[in-house]
Amino acid sequence: MWPRTRALSVHLLTATGAVFAMFALLAAVEANWAWMWLWLLAALFVDGIDGPLARRYDVTVLAPRFDGALLDLIIDYLTYVFIPTYALYASGLVDGWAGWGIVAVVPFASALYFADVQMKTEDASFEGFPGCWNMVALAVFILTPPAWLTLLFAVALSVAMFLPLRFVHPVRTATWRPVTLGLTAAWMLLATWATFRAFDLPGWGDALFGLATVWLLLAGLAQQVLQRGRA
Numbered sequence: 001m002w003p004r005t006r007a008l009s010v011h012l013l014t015a016t017g018a019v020f021a022m023f024a025l026l027a028a029v030e031a032n033w034a035w036m037w038l039w040l041l042a043a044l045f046v047d048g049i050d051g052p053l054a055r056r057y058d059v060t061v062l063a064p065r066f067d068g069a070l071l072d073l074i075i076d077y078l079t080y081v082f083i084p085t086y087a088l089y090a091s092g093l094v095d096g097w098a099g100w101g102i103v104a105v106v107p108f109a110s111a112l113y114f115a116d117v118q119m120k121t122e123d124a125s126f127e128g129f130p131g132c133w134n135m136v137a138l139a140v141f142i143l144t145p146p147a148w149l150t151l152l153f154a155v156a157l158s159v160a161m162f163l164p165l166r167f168v169h170p171v172r173t174a175t176w177r178p179v180t181l182g183l184t185a186a187w188m189l190l191a192t193w194a195t196f197r198a199f200d201l202p203g204w205g206d207a208l209f210g211l212a213t214v215w216l217l218l219a220g221l222a223q224q225v226l227q228r229g230r231a
Contacts, residue, residue, distance in 0.1 A: 007054075007062035014050045014068060017043040017075035024083050033091060033141065034195040036083070040134055041192055043079040047072065048171055048184075073114050076131070081110040084137035088150070093140055098147040102154050106133055109158035124172035125220050129160040132216075138191055139213050141199045143206065166220035175223050180215070187212035 024039035054060075054068050085106045089099040110131045113119065121127050136157065140150050168176075170184040190209045194201050201209060 003057070004062045007057045007059045008066075010050055010053045010057055010059050011063055011066045011068055011071065013046060013053070014071050014075065017046050017072075017079060020046070021075060021078040021083060024079065025086075028083060028087050028090065031090065033087065034198070036087060037138060037141070037191070037195045040079055040083065040138075041188065041195075043075065044134060045188070047076065047079075052171060077110065077114055080131055080134045081107060081114075084134045088137050088140060091141070093144065094147045094150050096147065098151040101151050105151075105158050106154055109161055113161040121166060123174065124169050125223075126167040126169060128162055128165060128167070129157045130167050130169075131161065135187075135213065135216065138194075139209070142191075142194050142201060142209060166224040168216065168220040168223070170216065173220070173223075176219060180219060183212040183215045187216070 020039045020043035024036045024043070027033075027036035027039060050068075050072070059068055085103055088094040089103050094102050110133065113128065113131050116128075119127055119130065133154075136154070145153075168180055170180055173180065186208060190201065190205055190212070193205070194209070
């Protein structure tokens, strides 16, 4: 009985992401951006650990009534796409015509991508940009680029969702995993710290946060280029 209960508890852990999403949405409606990001970071942390736990405890066999992958996608759409995109517009960081553009393009492209049954590659990376708009939006909160540049970047990433480009999974992609895990941990710590500083990191914090963000965006593409070079 215990293995089945343990497997079911992983589904319950995943489902807490929906609660964090609701708390984040309530904070966003009240323009309490710091708390919104704290709740979204909590959801991101859960998303990072529930997959390894599900594989370790054989959830698909011992608790098959609930589709963990589907549950994960539902919560990810809320916490990765819907709420962060709303925050970009409602905060005024991406306003006017750029704001309307981003709230149209990002949810539309992401809805299609999240339904793509071929989004994962053989090495557990992602085929196309994996819709991590929470990371993009938080970078905008911290680095505050011009609205037009944010929209241009969002359009480029939306197109990249459907191109044969590799993006690493921070936990599962084996190539360069120690570096990726280390920079992912640094990103999470800096992101959390930023929420307590009104998104104003010191210069070295901005630099490290930017480095971690660039690594997570480009490491998979670098791996792809090196693999083709060897071939």
